Amino acid sequence: MRPSLQRHRSVLDFALSSLLRRKGRNLALTAVYTLVVFVLASLVFFVQALKHEARELLEHAPDMVVQRMVAGRHDPMPASQVEAIREIRGVEEAEARIWGYYYDPVYGGNLTVMASQDPTLAPGSAWIGRGVARNMRVAEGDMVPLRGYDGLPILFTIQKVLAEDSELVAADLVVLAPTDVRALFNLPEGLATDLAVRAGNPRELATIASKIVEKFPDARPILKAEMLRTYEAAFDWRGGLMVVVLASAILSFIIFAWDKATGLSAEERKEIGILKSIGWESGDVLLLKFWEGAVVSLAAFLGGVLLAYGHVFFFSATLFEHALKGWSVLFPRFRLIPALDAYQITVLFFLTVLPYTAATLVPCWRAAMADPDSAMRS
Amino acid sequence: MIQHPGVLALLLASGLVTLLVVAAAGLGWQILRHWDQRSGTESQLALERRTYLVSALLSLALGVQVLSLFLFIFTADGLHSQFVGAMCAAGSLAAAPFGYTTLLMKVGTCLLAGAWIVLHRADIRAYDCPLIRPKFALLLGLAPLVLAETWFQTRYLTGLRADVMTSCCGSLFGQGREGIAAELAGLPPALVHPLFWGSLLAFALAGAWFLRTRRGPLVFAILGLAFFAAALVALVSVFGLYIYELPTHHCPFCLLHHEHGFVGYPLYATLLGGALAALGVGVLAPFRNRSSLASVLPAMQVRLAWTALACAAVFTLIVGIWALVSPLRL
Numbered sequence: 001m002r003p004s005l006q007r008h009r010s011v012l013d014f015a016l017s018s019l020l021r022r023k024g025r026n027l028a029l030t031a032v033y034t035l036v037v038f039v040l041a042s043l044v045f046f047v048q049a050l051k052h053e054a055r056e057l058l059e060h061a062p063d064m065v066v067q068r069m070v071a072g073r074h075d076p077m078p079a080s081q082v083e084a085i086r087e088i089r090g091v092e093e094a095e096a097r098i099w100g101y102y103y104d105p106v107y108g109g110n111l112t113v114m115a116s117q118d119p120t121l122a123p124g125s126a127w128i129g130r131g132v133a134r135n136m137r138v139a140e141g142d143m144v145p146l147r148g149y150d151g152l153p154i155l156f157t158i159q160k161v162l163a164e165d166s167e168l169v170a171a172d173l174v175v176l177a178p179t180d181v182r183a184l185f186n187l188p189e190g191l192a193t194d195l196a197v198r199a200g201n202p203r204e205l206a207t208i209a210s211k212i213v214e215k216f217p218d219a220r221p222i223l224k225a226e227m228l229r230t231y232e233a234a235f236d237w238r239g240g241l242m243v244v245v246l247a248s249a250i251l252s253f254i255i256f257a258w259d260k261a262t263g264l265s266a267e268e269r270k271e272i273g274i275l276k277s278i279g280w281e282s283g284d285v286l287l288l289k290f291w292e293g294a295v296v297s298l299a300a301f302l303g304g305v306l307l308a309y310g311h312v313f314f315f316s317a318t319l320f321e322h323a324l325k326g327w328s329v330l331f332p333r334f335r336l337i338p339a340l341d342a343y344q345i346t347v348l349f350f351l352t353v354l355p356y357t358a359a360t361l362v363p364c365w366r367a368a369m370a371d372p373d374s375a376m377r378s
Numbered sequence: 379m380i381q382h383p384g385v386l387a388l389l390l391a392s393g394l395v396t397l398l399v400v401a402a403a404g405l406g407w408q409i410l411r412h413w414d415q416r417s418g419t420e421s422q423l424a425l426e427r428r429t430y431l432v433s434a435l436l437s438l439a440l441g442v443q444v445l446s447l448f449l450f451i452f453t454a455d456g457l458h459s460q461f462v463g464a465m466c467a468a469g470s471l472a473a474a475p476f477g478y479t480t481l482l483m484k485v486g487t488c489l490l491a492g493a494w495i496v497l498h499r500a501d502i503r504a505y506d507c508p509l510i511r512p513k514f515a516l517l518l519g520l521a522p523l524v525l526a527e528t529w530f531q532t533r534y535l536t537g538l539r540a541d542v543m544t545s546c547c548g549s550l551f552g553q554g555r556e557g558i559a560a561e562l563a564g565l566p567p568a569l570v571h572p573l574f575w576g577s578l579l580a581f582a583l584a585g586a587w588f589l590r591t592r593r594g595p596l597v598f599a600i601l602g603l604a605f606f607a608a609a610l611v612a613l614v615s616v617f618g619l620y621i622y623e624l625p626t627h628h629c630p631f632c633l634l635h636h637e638h639g640f641v642g643y644p645l646y647a648t649l650l651g652g653a654l655a656a657l658g659v660g661v662l663a664p665f666r667n668r669s670s671l672a673s674v675l676p677a678m679q680v681r682l683a684w685t686a687l688a689c690a691a692v693f694t695l696i697v698g699i700w701a702l703v704s705p706l707r708l
Contacts, residue, residue, distance in 0.1 A: 044383050233380070233460055240381025282430055283502075343384070343452050350387035350442075350449065357438060358394050365431045 008291075011284065015291035018271075029260055030300050036253045037304025037352050038311070039246060044344050045312040046320055047239035052339035054231040057169055058224055062095075062196035063205055066212055067220045074220075076191040081216060085197060088211050090204040096192035098178055100185050102146060107135045113146075113185075115178040123177040125159040131171030133161045146174075149186040156180070197221075242320070243351070250351070254359045261363035272367060273375030282368050289364035297353045305348065313338045380460065380538050384453035389535060391446045392528040395439045402435040403521035406514035413510055429510070433498055436517070439524075440491040444650075447484045448643075450531070455631060457538070467631035474537035476530045483527035488650065489657055490520050496658035500678055504670035512665075564628075565615040574612040578694060581605040585687045588659075592676055595683075599660025602686050606653040609693055613645065617697040620704035645696060652689025658682040 019026050066085065068077035079096040086094045098115035111132060121127065126144065128136075138144055140161055145153040162170045182189065197212075199205050209221040264272075272285055311317060313336055405428045414422055454467040454477065461473045471477030494516050501509035584598045614630050621638055622629075633642030659682045666675050 047383070229460055229462075236380060236382045236460075239383050240386060243383050243386050244381070282427065286430060286434060343449075343456065346445065346449055346452075347384050347387045350391050350446070351383070354391060354394060354442060358398065361398075361434055361438065362431070365434060369427045369430065 008287075011287050012291045012295075015288050015295060018288070019292055019295060022265075022268075025260070026296065029257065030296055030303075032253060032256060033296065033300035033352075033356065034303040034307070036250060037301055037348065038307045039249065040243070040351055041305050041308030041348050042311050042317055042320060043239055043242050043246070044348055045308055045340065046317040046336070047235050048344055049312060049336040049339050051232055051235050053336065054235070055228065056337075058228050058231070061224050061227065063199050063202060063224050064197040064209060065222045066195040066197060067222065068194075068216075069218055069220050074194075076187060076193055077195065077219070079190055079192040081219075082192075082195055084215060085195060085212060088208055088215075090199050090201065090208050091197055092200045093198040095196045097194050097196050098181050098187065099193050100181070100187075102174070102184070104136075105147070109135055109172065111172050111174050113174045113176060113181055115181040116175045117178065121159065121175065121177050123179050124155075124157060125177070126156040126180075127160045127162055127173075127175040128158055129162050129170040129173040130164060132174060133158075146184060148184050154180070154184060250355060254355050257356050258359045258363065261360040262366075264367055268367070269370060269375045272370050273372045276370075276372035277376065285368035286365065289368055293357060293360055293364065297356060301349070301353055304352075305345070309338070309340070312336060380457060380535075382453065382457060384449065384456060385535050385538075388446060388450060388453060389532065391442050391449070392531050395442050395446070396524055396528045398435045398439040399517075399521050399524045402432045402439070403517055405432050406517040410511060410514045410518070415506055415510075426507075429507070432514075432517070433502070436491065436494060436498070440488075440495055443484070443488050443491055443524075447488055447650075450481065450484060451631065451634065455634060465632075466629060466635065468629050470538075471534075474534050474539070476534040476537070480527065480530045480534050483523065483530055485650070487520065487523050487527055489654060490516070490523065492654040493657050493661045494520060496661055496678075496682070500662055500665070500671060500675060503674040503678075504668070506670050508668045508670050509665060565611065567616045570612050570616045573608050574616075577601070577605040577608040578690065581690060582687065585683055588683055589680060592680075595659050595663040595666075595679055598683060598686075599656050599663065602656025602659070602690075603653060605690060606649050606656065609649060609690075613649075613697065617701060620697070620701040620706055623704055623706045625706065641696065641700070645693060648689040648693040648696075652686045652693065655682045655686035655689065659686065 067074050082094050082096050085091060100113050102111045102113045104111055133139065136144060138158055140158050142158050143155050144158060145155050148154050162173065199208055205223055209223065212219050212221050275285060316336060409425050409428060412421060413425060451467050454470040457470045458464040458466055461469055464470055464473060471481060494513065497509050497513045497516065501507055501513055581601045584594060584601045588594050588598045614628055618628060618633060619625055621633060621641060632638065633645065634640065659679050662675050662679055665671055
């Protein structure tokens with residue numbers, strides 16, 4: 001082995017035994033360090049996984065949604081506009097959608113009610129999401145009453161509970177036949193909630209959108225890319241906000257680490273004195289301190305990242321989900337798909353190991369520079 | 379400002395690096411003024427101890443600086459989806475003032491900090507610290523640059539607004555546009571090929587001569603830096619096209635994407651590492667005649683020269699193989 005490598009190995013060996021000699025103190029430091037990494041890593045992983053999830057979900061969303069604005073608010077639009085939009089060059093498919101929100105006073109949840117043209121969905125029947133089924137404690141074949149616009153209940157037979165893998169999108173979903181949705185919301189025939197447009201070439205979307213606005217000045221086209229951008233910005237913003245809130249925790253940890261590194265015990269002082277008197281140079285002691293710090297940092301970083309991985313991807317980030325996902329009674333239950341890359345690990349490294357190393361640098365230097373004579377005397 | 383964890387990490391890192399470098403420069407100033415190798419006074423002893431602190435501070439700062447260069451590019455790349463029209467880091471960097479200035483400053487400070495570390499490593503090998511003055515003079519030059527970089531980066535990151543209309547890489551590096559980047563990208567292969575292969579040949583010959591005779595380290599360093607600059611130009615104007623398999627795409631950042639096998643990372647790492655090593659050979663050249671360094675410097679220079687040549691070889695191999703297997707023919 002090369003002598004320089006051998007030197008590092010020997011110093012690392014000594015650093016490990018020195019850390020083990022002061023087990024209690026170093027374990028406390030590593031535990032707090034791990035906790036800080038764990039909290040931040042959970043946050044970063046969770047935000048990344050949600051962004052990934054949103055991207056996957058919007059993959060199947062229509063390229064563009066066209067809404068009608070009346071007095072600055074979203075209003076039902078004439079379904080006849082579908083034909084005019086379909087005629088625009090570049091539009092592959094346009095479809096009128098009927099949907100709305102329904103507040104369930106008994107269970108206190110907001111449901112998304114949507115119409116489906118699926119021929120297997122008979123009038124009077126409903127398909128419901130898993131969240132709805134859980135909340136109302138109903139299963140296939142049961143009847144659920146929904147209160148119509150006039151206050152009278154309408155009964156629906158549950159034909160199907162939607163599959164588990166669609167839970168993130170469909171937890172609060174109730175799918176009905178178009179006539180039922182119109183009856184529930186008193187939506188006149190010929191009106192639709194909005195229009196979904198697909199383009200053959202996504203690059204033509206901007207042009208198609210401007211042509212739609214030209215034809216119908218009260219229309220508001222929303223592109224899929226815009227939705228995606230908004231989701232990403234919202235999740236990034238929430239994640240960043242949490243990091244800022246957690247800054248106080250990081251700062252307290254830095255002060256704690258600084259304090260631990262500064263307050264050398266008499267025994268440690270003596271040890272450094274003896275090392276220097278038997279021939280260790282200041283550079284060697286500094287290297288020893290570096291390796292001690294590296295071992296603690298590495299252990300805490302790996303431990304924190306692994307714990308956070310388990311927390312986010314096996315336990316769905318129980319500690320943060322309400323702050324980051326949003327507020328709702330009908331929370332979808334889902335396991336996030338692991339989405340990890342080197343970038344997030346680097347960001348975490350910058351947010352935790354870097355401040356720790358910077359904070360302990362000067363105290364380590366002070367310890368390494370101690371005079372052997374005075375160190376042993378103290 | 380966009381509150382992205384990456385943006386916050388970059389701001390934190392640049393704040394810390396500034397703190398470390400300014401503290402080191404303050405200590406360096408004291409050392410420059412009061413250093414007296416022959417003195418055995420208490421204050422001289424204290425100064426000698428401080429050199430350890432300065433080197434520890436700067437080693438950490440340099441490590442962070444190199445990592446933050448890549449983090450900066452990656453964060454800019456990750457943010458592109460929030461700007462209309464941006465398709466990679468090229469658009470994000472143009473989305474607010476000082477994006478490209480920050481990138482250039484980061485590369486510059488990385489190279490200078492690398493030169494400092496080379497000087498420092500040579501200095502601590504000698505018993506009488508012969509390079510203490512040039513080393514700390516360089517540090518005093520480095521500190522304002524790091525400060526300026528931190529300021530530019532903070533201005534850039536705080537100036538970013540989501541949903542700003544910006545340009546995509548196709549229009550920034552496209553042919554027929556104005557600006558240095560577009561000019562470089564628009565260079566024809568007939569000019570770039572002789573430039574790249576010629577500078578590689580000159581660099582290799584200078585390397586062989588230096589390794590054989592230990593002469594001409596400055597020529598080697600200058601030719602080395604010229605080669606790595608030419609390699610960057612060639613990568614943007616010609617070799618990138620083979621990788622993208624598109625005759626019009628000249629973006630230097632899309633190379634970092636997974637659809638191109640992350641090939642940008644080894645390419646940029648060899649460019650930066652090779653330039654650093656070549657610069658190191660040149661930086662050490664004026665001090666070869668110091669008696670206490672006579673036994674140390676040549677060996678260090680030879681190691682650095684081999685590193686620079688190896689980086690050039692790896693770079694050439696990667697782009698060469700890509701140009702051969704690419705279905706695109708220019």
